[in-house]
Amino acid sequence: MAAPRLRPSIPTEIVSDPSVMDGVPVVAGTRIPAETIVAYLRAGHSAEDVFEDYPSLPLDGIDAVAAWAEATYGPGWRRRTLL
Template identity: 65%
Template structure:
């Protein structure tokens, strides 16, 4: 599957807005919860699989989710259970 380049002027960023998904951390400009990206990564999905599942995900969205996880959860985020 070929990934189509998405034109973005700003880097992907994690935001918490109470008016979007009840304040759950999401990728800015989407309704994609960061935790869903992390769940897919923990389960071993490839980046291509994740992009196919979330076509609105910016190309740097996975890296933003990983950076957020490392800062918020810590370097062992892959072993951390999903949020309840």
Template identity: 50%
Template sequence: MSHERIEVSPRIMDGKPVVRGTRIPVELVLRKLGAGMSPEAILADHPRLTRDDIQAAQAFAADYLADEDIVYG
């Protein structure tokens, strides 16, 4: 899975996925969306982000979860 707008580096935020060129974790973007914030509100809070960055964070999370093993118990 290749995500040009998402970066994972042990030197940035202890290796958490972030929006490339920022220290804004994908997790933060997803939590804000999950809490009901609109993309416009997130962009107002984080002016370095773009709408494409928010969509990239969502796509990254979806791809990450798609590769998870399913455990039936």
């Protein structure tokens, strides 16, 4: 019996496509806006809270949003308030 092959992991990305949510940045493969997850994290919610409310979020979705937020807003993105 052959050992099971591990599928290569493709990291989740934040994408913006005009045909999906009018181009709002979303977690790839979902219709979950990145800003929604950013708001959860800024409010101090845990990963468990996020996954409870968004069970379709990929396991590395929070990491992808955090990387996107840092690239978009800078290192202090968690402290900023949304206007």
